[in-house]
Amino acid sequence: DGGITQSPKYLFRKEGQNVTLSCExxxxxxxxxxxxxxxxxxxxxIYYSQIVNDFQKGDIAEGYSVSREKKESFPLTxxxxxxxxxxxxxxxxxxxxxxxxxxxxxxxxxxxLLVL
Amino acid sequence: xxxxxxxxxxxxxxxxxxSIINCAYSNSASDYFIWYKQESGKGPQxxxxxxxxxxxxxxxxxxxxxxxxxxxxxLQIAATQPGDSAVYFCAEKFETSGSRLTFGEGTQLTVxx
Numbered sequence: 001d002g003g004i005t006q007s008p009k010y011l012f013r014k015e016g017q018n019v020t021l022s023c024e025x026x027x028x029x030x031x032x033x034x035x036x037x038x039x040x041x042x043x044x045x046i047y048y049s050q051i052v053n054d055f056q057k058g059d060i061a062e063g064y065s066v067s068r069e070k071k072e073s074f075p076l077t078x079x080x081x082x083x084x085x086x087x088x089x090x091x092x093x094x095x096x097x098x099x100x101x102x103x104x105x106x107x108x109x110x111x112x113l114l115v116l
Numbered sequence: 117x118x119x120x121x122x123x124x125x126x127x128x129x130x131x132x133x134x135s136i137i138n139c140a141y142s143n144s145a146s147d148y149f150i151w152y153k154q155e156s157g158k159g160p161q162x163x164x165x166x167x168x169x170x171x172x173x174x175x176x177x178x179x180x181x182x183x184x185x186x187x188x189x190x191l192q193i194a195a196t197q198p199g200d201s202a203v204y205f206c207a208e209k210f211e212t213s214g215s216r217l218t219f220g221e222g223t224q225l226t227v228x229x
Contacts, residue, residue, distance in 0.1 A: 004159075031215055040125070042205060042219035043160075050215070058216075090159055094215055101215040103148045107159035 003027065004108035006091050011113045013078065013085060021076045021111045023091030030096035032074035033105060036060060037088040046089075049074055050101050078113060086115050128226045135193040137223045139206035144187060146208040150217065151180060151191045154203045163191070163204075193225075201227045 004025045013019045023032065031050045035043040045058030049068040063082025068074055074093075078085045089112075092105040129135050141149065147168040152160035166173045166180045166189075173180050179192040189206050203224050207217040 006159075040221070042221045043207075044219075045216065048216065092159075103209045103215050103217065104150065104162065104165060105215075105217060106162060107152075109159045110157070112157075 004091060004093055004106060006089075006108040006111050008111060009109070011111055012116050013113060014116050016080045018077055018079050019113070021078070021089055021091075021113070023074045023076065023108060025072055025091075025093045025108075027093060027095070027106070028071070029093035029106075030071070031094045031101040032068070033092040033094075034058075034064070034066065034074070034076045035090045035092065037090060037110075043090060046076065050096075085113055088112050125221065126224045126226070128228060129196050131196060131198060131227055131229050133196055135191075135196045135200070135225060135227075137191045137193075137204050137225065139189040139191075139220050139223075141187050141189055141206065141208045141220070142218070143208060143210050144184070145211045147211050148209040149180070149182065149189050150207045151178075151189075152205045152207065153200075154205065154222070156202075160205060196225075196227050198227045198229055201225055 007022045033048040034046040037043050044060050046064050047058050047066040049055035052071050055066050055068050065077045088110050090110045091108040094102050094105045150165045151163040153163050154160040164175045164178050164180050166182050177194045181190045203222040205222045206220045
C-alpha cells in the first residue's frame, strides 16, 4: 500500500521545546515538501527538497529546520524560535521524470500541532 | 451554483446540481494548475490538473476550464453529491519556480441533501 504517512496525527508542544514531525513516503518520489496551513487559509511552503541531502527554504522557513538523509524521509523540526507554531502541517511529495521534478504533489494526512 | 473563490469563500448547492468553483490566479507566467479537494482534518487530495497550453480538461464528473486572458480557472463538478462537500483549492506553478506551487485560499463547498 503506497503513500505518504505523517506521524503523529496530533502533537503537543510545551513552550521552549523543539518537536519533530515525521513524513515518510514509499512512492519512490524524489521531491518532498512541508507546508503549514492555518484556519481558513491556503498552504504556505516551509521547506522543500528535490534530492537527498539537499533542501531549500520556502516562504516561511524561520523557526523550522529539516533534514533529507534518506529519499523516503523528510522530518520537520519546529524549534522554540517559532513563536506561533499552532497549525496543521502537511507533507507532500512529487516524482522526477527525465531528471525534472514534476509539479503534481501528493499529500499526506497531516499533523496538527498544538501548544500547551 | 458559482463562487468567486477568494472573494466568496463558501458555496452551497443542492444535491444533484452542478457546482462551479472559481479561482483568480495571480501570475500570467503560470504554466500549470491543479485543483485539490480537502476534507476536514485531512490532507489535500489531487482532483485534476491542466497545463497552460490547454483550455479545458475533463475527468470523472469534473471539468477544469482555463481562461488565460483574464487569469481565471474554474472547476465544474457535475451532479454534486454530499461526498463532494469539502474545501477546494486551486494551485498554480510559475514558469520559473521549478516544482513549487502557490495555493489559493480555498472555497468551502457544502452540498445539501
